[in-house]
Amino acid sequence: MEKSRFVVFRWMEHLLVLGMAVMCLLVFWNVVLRYGLRSGIPISVEISRLIFVWIIMLGSVVALREGLHISVDAMINRLSPRLRVVSLWIAHLLMLWCCWLVFQGSLRQTQVNWGNHMSLSGVSVGWMYAAGIVAAVCWALILIFNLYRSARGDHSQLQPNVMPAGESSP
Structure with missing residues (x-):
């Protein structure tokens, strides 16, 4: 399927x-305010940390979907x-199985820490x-979809990742 069809x-x-x-912006303005005006945005560190965690997890979902994760395929290609x-x-x-472990651990930690506040x-x-x-559920759905495609005979994700001459990696 074309990747552009998935609005999610x-x-x-x-x-x-x-x-x-x-x-x-939060980090930049916090630095400017601290060094320039000797003040700052108190919540910027906490909010930036929260956003960073979500960026990492959602970014890993997009990377898995696009096939951009690191893979060592020297043996697989042979x-x-x-x-x-x-x-x-x-x-x-x-x-x-790893998705299940991440889901289970994240669910427990979410339940334990829901009452704690920054x-x-x-x-x-x-x-x-x-x-x-969220990431574990999305990863699992992508992996299940890949297995479904493989079961139907679409093995396009198994093609060797050969980069055309003159191109550099993203």
Whole structure:
């Protein structure tokens, strides 16, 4: 399927850009105010940290969907097509298990910390761990979709990542 059909991922990309902009502005203005006027924005550190956690988790979802995560495929590229499919399934099943572990741990931490609040902003600490819940669910859905595509015979994600001459990595 074409990647542009998934509106959810476009929204995630927009949220990532917005989060980076807000985080950069908060930190920039806090630095300017501290060094220039000997004051600052007290909640900027807490809010920036919260936004940073969400950027990392949502960014990992987009990277997984786009196939931009780091992979060492030197051995996989030498396997036969059938063994590539088997290795894809093994890897995806192991990643689904990791998704379950991240989901379970994030859910517990969110429940435990929901009543705790950041000292300056008053935002629940549970929001930090809720990012793990959202990311784990999205990762699992992407992996299940990849397995579904593989079961239907679409093995496009198994093609070797060969970069055309003259291009550099993103």
